[in-house]
Each structure stands twice: as C-alpha cells, then as structure tokens.
Amino acid sequence: VQLQASGGGLVQSGGSLRLSCAATGNIFSINVMAWYRQAPGKQRELVAAIAEGGSTNYAEFAKGRFTISRDNAKSTVYLQMNSLKPEDTAVYYCNADRIGTAPKLKYYYDQWGQGTQVTVSS
Numbered sequence: 867v868q869l870q871a872s873g874g875g876l877v878q879s880g881g882s883l884r885l886s887c888a889a890t891g892n893i894f895s896i897n898v899m900a901w902y903r904q905a906p907g908k909q910r911e912l913v914a915a916i917a918e919g920g921s922t923n924y925a926e927f928a929k930g931r932f933t934i935s936r937d938n939a940k941s942t943v944y945l946q947m948n949s950l951k952p953e954d955t956a957v958y959y960c961n962a963d964r965i966g967t968a969p970k971l972k973y974y975y976d977q978w979g980q981g982t983q984v985t986v987s988s
Contacts, residue, residue: 867967871960874982881986882948887960887979889941893972897964899936899943903956903984910959916980950986957981959985 871927873885889896914934915923922934933946943960960979967974 867893867965867976869960869962869977869979871923871958871979871982874958874984876985877950877974877986878986879950879952879986881950882946883950883984885945885958885960885982885984886945887943889962889965889977891965892967892969893941893965894968895925895964896938896941896962898962900961900963901934901945902959902961903954904955904959904981905956908956913958916943918919947984950984952986952988954984955986 868890869887871885871887875882875883877883898915898917898920901913902910903913904910911930912925914932916934916936925938931949936943959981962977965974
C-alpha cells in the first residue's frame with residue numbers, strides 16, 4: 867500500500883492549487899483521509915480531513931478557502947486550495963488512518979504520502 871501525492875507547485879498570492887493523493891494496492895476501504903502540512907521550523911499540522919462517508923473537518927485557517935474531497939472508487943483524496951497566502955507555504959502530506967486490503971483481509975494504519983511542496987509568493 868502506498869500513497870502518492872501530487873499537484874504542488876509555485877503560485878502567486880491569491881492563486882489556487884489542487885492537490886491529489888492516490889492510494890495504490892488492492893484496496894477495498896479507507897477510513898479517514900487527511901491533508902497535513904509542515905512549514906520550515908514548524909510542527910506538522912492538520913489542514914483538513916474527510917471520512918469515508920464524506921463528513922469533513924477543517925483547520926480554522928482552511929475554512930472558506932480550502933475544500934477537501936475524495937473519490938472512494940479511485941482511493942483518492944483531493945485538496946482544492948483557493949485564495950492562497952504566503953503563510954500557506956509548506957510541504958503538504960496526505961494521510962490515511964486505516965486502509966483495508968483484499969483478498970486476504972489486512973489493515974494498514976497511519977499511512978503517509980511522500981509530501982508535495984506548495985510555495986506561495988507575495
């Protein structure tokens with residue numbers, strides 16, 4: 867099981883980016899998928915999370931600007947980021963708290979993607 871993140875890049879303040887993170891393997895379920903970020907010299911922090919049923923949770927700084935969504939058929943989570951600010955500059959990581967695989971039932975816990983750099987210039 868692997869998580870592969872993509873979509874980061876350099877954007878001007880006020881711009882938008884869409885991050886994607888696809889889980890690969892013989893997956894039949896993923897519980898909660900989330901995006902975290904880590905800026906230089908700071909701790910990793912939660913950006914947004916989405917449960918398998920679609921309920922979402924956002925950090926205060928993300929509310930109104932970022933939208934998390936997922937496609938369960940593709941085992942993929944997205945993060946649409948609008949009105950980006952220089953303080954959003956960070957490495958963004960995707961996370962899946964529990965991944966179930968088949969045909970031999972096995973669960974993988976706390977899986978992380980490799981991170982994708984988002985840089986917002988002023």
